[in-house]
Amino acid sequence: MxxxxxxxxxxxxxxxxxxxxxxxxxxxxxxxxxxxxxxxxxxxxxxxxxxxxxxxxxxxxxxxxxxxxxxxxxxxxxxxxxxxxxxxxxxxxxxxxxxxxxAPDAHARFDATLRSYEYHIHFQKDPFKQNLSWLLRDMPDIDPMNEAAAILLEYTDFSCFSKSNTQVFTNNCKISRAEWVNTADGLVFHISADRFLRNMVRAIVGSLMMVGKGLLKPADIHDIIESKNRSNAGSSVPACGLYLTEVRYPYFTH
The missing domain is CATH 3.30.70.580 (Pseudouridine synthase I, catalytic domain, N-terminal subdomain)
Structure with a gap:
C-alpha cells in the first residue's frame, strides 16, 4: 500500500x-x-x-x-x-x-485525453462582460469562419499557432471540434483537442477573425498551417474571452 x-x-x-x-x-x-x-x-x-x-x-x-x-x-x-x-x-x-x-500514479496533465475551450465575443458595450468577453464593433461573417475552422481538423502540426520558444517535444495536436456558434448576444468559438500549444487558441481565433473580416479566404488557412510559421498566422486575440471549459480523463464517466 x-x-x-x-x-x-x-x-x-x-x-x-x-x-x-x-x-x-x-x-x-x-x-x-x-x-x-x-x-x-x-x-x-x-x-x-x-x-x-x-x-x-x-x-x-x-x-x-x-x-x-x-x-x-x-x-x-x-x-x-x-x-x-x-x-x-x-x-x-x-x-x-x-x-x-x-491512484498514486494518476496525473492531472499527462492523463488528460481531451480539453475544450470557448472564446466569447460580444458586440454591444456591457459592463457585466468586462474582462469576460471580447468587445467588437463589427460582426464578422460566420460562414467563411466556420469553413476555415473545419480545415483545422485536417491537420495535426500546429506550429504556426504556437508561441515561440516553448519547451515542448512536439507541436502535434488532434483537433476534434472547431466551430463558431451564434448566441443571443454574440459569438462563441468552440474548440476541442487532445492537447493545445501555448497561445494556440487565441492565435487560431485571430486567424479566423481575419477570414470573417474578408482579409483572408478560408482556403488560406491551409497555407498558414503548412507554413509552420507563427508570423503567417493572425494576431492573438485578447485573453479576456478565453475559457477552459472541460478536461476529460479515461477514469471519469462523462
Missing amino acids: SDKTRLFAELSYNGTGFHGWQVQPNAITVQEVLDKALSTILREEIETVGCGRTDTGVHAKQFYAHFDLSNPRPDLSGNPVFLSRLNSLLPPQIAVKQLLNM
Missing part, C-alpha cells in the same frame, strides 16, 4: 487579476494561491500539478490539479466540511468544486 495520498482537485477560476495558472516569480497566479490555501489547511507543504497552464487573464470553468499528501487521508474525498473550509481560504475568484482520491 502506498504511504501517500494523491488527490485531484476540480476547480474553476476567473483569471482576471491573475498572471495565469503557473507559479512564477513576482506575480500572483492561481497555482500559488491554491497551493498556499492547501498548505495552510493541511499543515504540510503542498505543490499542485495542473492539467495545463492558462495565460494571464484566461478563465477556467473546469480545471484539474493533483497533489500528494505524505500520509493517507481517505477522509478528504467527498468531504463537504473540508471543502467549505478550503474555499473559505480562497479568494472569490477561485472555487474548488470537489476533491477526489486517485
Whole structure:
C-alpha cells in the first residue's frame, strides 16, 4: 500500500487579476494561491500539478490539479466540511468544486485525453462582460469562419499557432471540434483537442477573425498551417474571452 495520498482537485477560476495558472516569480497566479490555501489547511507543504497552464487573464470553468499528501487521508474525498473550509481560504475568484482520491500514479496533465475551450465575443458595450468577453464593433461573417475552422481538423502540426520558444517535444495536436456558434448576444468559438500549444487558441481565433473580416479566404488557412510559421498566422486575440471549459480523463464517466 502506498504511504501517500494523491488527490485531484476540480476547480474553476476567473483569471482576471491573475498572471495565469503557473507559479512564477513576482506575480500572483492561481497555482500559488491554491497551493498556499492547501498548505495552510493541511499543515504540510503542498505543490499542485495542473492539467495545463492558462495565460494571464484566461478563465477556467473546469480545471484539474493533483497533489500528494505524505500520509493517507481517505477522509478528504467527498468531504463537504473540508471543502467549505478550503474555499473559505480562497479568494472569490477561485472555487474548488470537489476533491477526489486517485491512484498514486494518476496525473492531472499527462492523463488528460481531451480539453475544450470557448472564446466569447460580444458586440454591444456591457459592463457585466468586462474582462469576460471580447468587445467588437463589427460582426464578422460566420460562414467563411466556420469553413476555415473545419480545415483545422485536417491537420495535426500546429506550429504556426504556437508561441515561440516553448519547451515542448512536439507541436502535434488532434483537433476534434472547431466551430463558431451564434448566441443571443454574440459569438462563441468552440474548440476541442487532445492537447493545445501555448497561445494556440487565441492565435487560431485571430486567424479566423481575419477570414470573417474578408482579409483572408478560408482556403488560406491551409497555407498558414503548412507554413509552420507563427508570423503567417493572425494576431492573438485578447485573453479576456478565453475559457477552459472541460478536461476529460479515461477514469471519469462523462
